[in-house]
Amino acid sequence: MDTSITDGGSFNASMPTSPGSMINQYKFDEEDEQEDPGAKDIFITVDNPESHVTTIETFITYRVLTKTTRSEFDSSEYEVRRRYQDFLWLKGRLEEANPTLIVHPLPEKFVMKGMVERFNDDFIETRRRALHRFLNRVSEHPILSCNEDFKIFLTAQAWELTSHKKQGPGFLSRMGDTVRAVAASVRGVKSRPEEFNSMQEYVEAFSQKMTSLDRITQRIVKEEREYLEELKEYAPTYTLWSGSEEELAEPLKGVASCVDRCFQETEEQVRQFSDTLAPALHEYVLSAETLKAVLRRRDFIQAELEAKNEALAAKRADRDADPRERGVVWQSLLGKDPEEARQQRQQRLTGEIHELKEEIDKLEDRMEWANNALKGDWSRWQRSMRTDLKEVFITTAQKNVDHYEKCLAVWESFLLSMRSEVGDINQPSSDDS
Amino acid sequence: MADAEREDAAETDTPNSSDAKEKNVISSMSDESGTLLRRMEITVAEAEKRTGKKAVNMQETYTVYLIETRPSAAVNGGQSVAPDALWRRYSEFELLRNYLIVTYPYIVVPPLPEKRAEFVWHKLSADNMDPDFVERRRVGLENFLLRVASHPVMSNDAILYHFLTKERGWKEVVYDTGFQAKADSRIRALNATFRVKNPDKRFMEMKHYSDELQSITSQLLRARARVADRLYGVYKVHGNYGRVFSEWSAIEKEMGDGLQSAGHHMDAYAASIDDILEEEEHYADQIKEYLFFAEALRAVCRKHELSQYELETASLDLTSKRQQREELATGIVRTFSFKGMTTKLFGQETAEQREARLKMLEEQIVEGDDTVKEKTSECEDIVSSGWEDMQRFKEQKDRDLREALINYAYMQISMCKKGIQVWTNAKECFSKM
Numbered sequence: 037m038d039t040s041i042t043d044g045g046s047f048n049a050s051m052p053t054s055p056g057s058m059i060n061q062y063k064f065d066e067e068d069e070q071e072d073p074g075a076k077d078i079f080i081t082v083d084n085p086e087s088h089v090t091t092i093e094t095f096i097t098y099r100v101l102t103k104t105t106r107s108e109f110d111s112s113e114y115e116v117r118r119r120y121q122d123f124l125w126l127k128g129r130l131e132e133a134n135p136t137l138i139v140h141p142l143p144e145k146f147v148m149k150g151m152v153e154r155f156n157d158d159f160i161e162t163r164r165r166a167l168h169r170f171l172n173r174v175s176e177h178p179i180l181s182c183n184e185d186f187k188i189f190l191t192a193q194a195w196e197l198t199s200h201k202k203q204g205p206g207f208l209s210r211m212g213d214t215v216r217a218v219a220a221s222v223r224g225v226k227s228r229p230e231e232f233n234s235m236q237e238y239v240e241a242f243s244q245k246m247t248s249l250d251r252i253t254q255r256i257v258k259e260e261r262e263y264l265e266e267l268k269e270y271a272p273t274y275t276l277w278s279g280s281e282e283e284l285a286e287p288l289k290g291v292a293s294c295v296d297r298c299f300q301e302t303e304e305q306v307r308q309f310s311d312t313l314a315p316a317l318h319e320y321v322l323s324a325e326t327l328k329a330v331l332r333r334r335d336f337i338q339a340e341l342e343a344k345n346e347a348l349a350a351k352r353a354d355r356d357a358d359p360r361e362r363g364v365v366w367q368s369l370l371g372k373d374p375e376e377a378r379q380q381r382q383q384r385l386t387g388e389i390h391e392l393k394e395e396i397d398k399l400e401d402r403m404e405w406a407n408n409a410l411k412g413d414w415s416r417w418q419r420s421m422r423t424d425l426k427e428v429f430i431t432t433a434q435k436n437v438d439h440y441e442k443c444l445a446v447w448e449s450f451l452l453s454m455r456s457e458v459g460d461i462n463q464p465s466s467d468d469s
Numbered sequence: 470m471a472d473a474e475r476e477d478a479a480e481t482d483t484p485n486s487s488d489a490k491e492k493n494v495i496s497s498m499s500d501e502s503g504t505l506l507r508r509m510e511i512t513v514a515e516a517e518k519r520t521g522k523k524a525v526n527m528q529e530t531y532t533v534y535l536i537e538t539r540p541s542a543a544v545n546g547g548q549s550v551a552p553d554a555l556w557r558r559y560s561e562f563e564l565l566r567n568y569l570i571v572t573y574p575y576i577v578v579p580p581l582p583e584k585r586a587e588f589v590w591h592k593l594s595a596d597n598m599d600p601d602f603v604e605r606r607r608v609g610l611e612n613f614l615l616r617v618a619s620h621p622v623m624s625n626d627a628i629l630y631h632f633l634t635k636e637r638g639w640k641e642v643v644y645d646t647g648f649q650a651k652a653d654s655r656i657r658a659l660n661a662t663f664r665v666k667n668p669d670k671r672f673m674e675m676k677h678y679s680d681e682l683q684s685i686t687s688q689l690l691r692a693r694a695r696v697a698d699r700l701y702g703v704y705k706v707h708g709n710y711g712r713v714f715s716e717w718s719a720i721e722k723e724m725g726d727g728l729q730s731a732g733h734h735m736d737a738y739a740a741s742i743d744d745i746l747e748e749e750e751h752y753a754d755q756i757k758e759y760l761f762f763a764e765a766l767r768a769v770c771r772k773h774e775l776s777q778y779e780l781e782t783a784s785l786d787l788t789s790k791r792q793q794r795e796e797l798a799t800g801i802v803r804t805f806s807f808k809g810m811t812t813k814l815f816g817q818e819t820a821e822q823r824e825a826r827l828k829m830l831e832e833q834i835v836e837g838d839d840t841v842k843e844k845t846s847e848c849e850d851i852v853s854s855g856w857e858d859m860q861r862f863k864e865q866k867d868r869d870l871r872e873a874l875i876n877y878a879y880m881q882i883s884m885c886k887k888g889i890q891v892w893t894n895a896k897e898c899f900s901k902m
Binding site: 430 | 678681686688692693695699700703706707709710713716720723724727866870875877878879881882885886888889892893895896899902
């Protein structure tokens with residue numbers, strides 16, 4: 037972790053003083069494998085969802101608790117309440133300020149599948165966990181965590197946040213951005229660097245795979261739930277039977293109890309799938325969409341740059357062109373002196389060319405910044421994807437092992453009780469798998 | 470059918486005699502001394518498809534089963550004697566069983582395996598020609614023969630011996646016994662509703678128990694089939710993980726190997742359910758046997774009711790005839806009779822007529838007395854022999870089902886062990902991601 041970025045000192049988080057140097061340092065940091073956990077200096081929790089009812093709407097707010105030793109924060113502890121819309125706003129601001137950085141995804145606005153209501157407890161809990169992860173990931177990001185809006189989000193009281201939100205770039209300027217983006221996407225990128233092409237391919241494939249895994253996991257949860265329904269009906273048949281028997285009553289009750297215990301263990305196992313694995317996979321489905329958007333935004337910048345370069349070339353060609361090929365005849369028809377007209381045009385073009393060159397310089401800086409930011413964040417993203425998914429797969433596998441071990445113990449204790457009743461029982465040869 | 474081996478039972482010296490499923494020897498049979506099974510080894514070795522002509526030029530396909538017999542003495546003496554063999558169809562087994570039911574009405578006659586597959590879950594075939602069904606039926610038929618041949622009473626039956634040893638002409642011999650007529654009248658009688666005044670309490674309790682057993686085992690089998698169906702779904706969906714992990718591994722560098730091998734384990738997990746559920750079918754068959762046994766038990770109770778009813782009817786008839794004689798002899802009318810009424814209305818009958826009637830009554834009383842004696846003896850037979858056989862059945866049932874439940878526990882344990890193995894392996898692969 038590059039400590040110079042988190043060093044509060046003279047650093048102003050909202051405006052990088054030297055974008056080039058900062059990004060270059062960020063790029064070198066992609067060699068670091070692990071971020072030092074001991075260096076974590078900000079802890080954020082999202083909890084305590086509460087319902088708010090107004091005349092117009094009902095919504096949920098969450099408590100956001102921040103504890104930090106960072107010097108850019110005036111205090112070491114903050115407690116605020118935020119609603120989902122506020123998170124959306126923050127994400128938007130982070131992406132605007134850093135269009136080619138990869139921001140951790142937010143949970144979706146509402147769930148389409150099934151009959152989940154917005155105020156359903158499970159839904160709120162899943163969302164709360166995702167919001168918690170979101171803020172923590174942002175706080176761990178070397179550049180994003182220094183963002184001024186992020187700080188305000190964590191610290192400002194509700195009315196302060198509302199007024200700050202109003203100060204942001206207005207509707208018109210956001211419209212302008214959208215128009216430019218659309219124009220850029222229509223224009224397309226002429227020569228995308230190879231590494232971004234392979235990123236694009238990877239992201240397409242990754243997105244597909246994550247979507248599949250997400251769907252498969254949902255399906256497993258559904259099948260397991262239906263299995264549990266049937267299992268619930270199965271155990272009682274043994275209990276019922278035991279009521280009609282004498283000698284067999286004990287073994288039958290034993291089997292009933294085993295099936296019942298396994299039922300409970302399976303409920304646990306399903307919970308792991310639906311509470312841990314499914315949300316993790318789903319988050320990476322959303323993350324893939326973020327990656328696509330980031331690549332698109334990078335492309336926009338490049339498309340703009342290419343367009344401007346083309347315009348520059350055209351104007352230069354225009355300026356250096358043979359005056360006879362130009363509309364001198366037209367000018368003379370209007371009664372202008374050809375030589376004067378030509379000089380006027382030359383001057384105008386030179387001015388325009390100069391302006392264009394300045395714009396292109398700025399754009400080229402921006403392009404370099406964006407490309408480096410993306411490259412740096414790309415390896416960062418790959419590392420955390422690997423860590424996250426590896427961890428959740430290992431946990432799930434372990435949970436499954438635990439489940440089977442518990443069920444195994446249940447049936448073995450049943451056999452033990454059977455053995456102690458009679459003495460010697462012959463075991464079938466198919467005992468050991 | 471239980472899979473445990475017992476030292477007493479007829480065993481071959483074939484190398485796969487330890488394969489419990491093929492041996493099909495039941496612990497409850499081993500204790501019978503002097504039964505056919507002691508002297509002779511019986512197996513239903515194979516099943517084959519045959520086509521033959523039915524009526525009206527229609528071809529039919531049916532299955533025949535090879536019954537092999539060998540004198541135990543020869544086997545135990547270490548000689549390798551070729552078994553006698555003959556082929557029988559399912560319908561011939563049915564004929565044998567019908568004969569036994571009629572001939573030994575107070576015996577709980579073992580059931581045949583089901584004619585058509587019931588309690589199937591969707592993947593299991595309901596087709597009678599399906600090889601798995603045929604195989605399970607083969608085992609069931611062998612089980613039937615072994616049970617009959619080890620029964621203290623039935624094993625001595627000549628028709629049974631003939632069935633096992635002479636292929637041709639058996640059907641004619643069976644029909645020659647005239648059992649068919651008895652069978653028809655028996656069915657009619659048992660289906661009739663009649664009220665018994667003094668049934669044996671123990672038999673009534675047994676009848677009640679047989680009803681409960683039938684009901685509860687069907688419920689259990691239905692529930693089990695539904696559970697099996699659902700479990701199948703859960704396991705198979707995991708196979709999709711295998712496919713997607715494999716595809717995903719192609720786009721990952723560091724994670725590729727771990728994902729790929731984890732995917733293989735997911736495939737193995739999905740495939741494992743087939744064997745697991747096939748084994749469980751054998752357990753289901755064991756329960757099914759007792760579902761059908763319940764009917765046989767009920768039949769014995771009904772037979773008692775029938776014979777008790779016939780006895781009561783015969784006694785009542787005898788009593789009424791005695792009373793009529795008394796009235797005729799003394800002239801005192803104590804009971805209402807049609808004859809008495811007409812006599813009053815139309816005048817006294819003549820002395821000759823009275824004499825004739827008295828003589829007829831005397832004959833009828835003698836007959837009736839014989840009938841009552843006969844019925845009493847029959848009733849006592851059924852009560853004592855029937856009760857004895859029901860006790861034998863009860864002990865057999867308790868042993869067999871206890872063993873079945875223990876086997877079931879072993880199956881569950883085996884399934885858990887497989888699960889532990891797969892997920893432990895998968896976890897290892899994930900750790901290498």
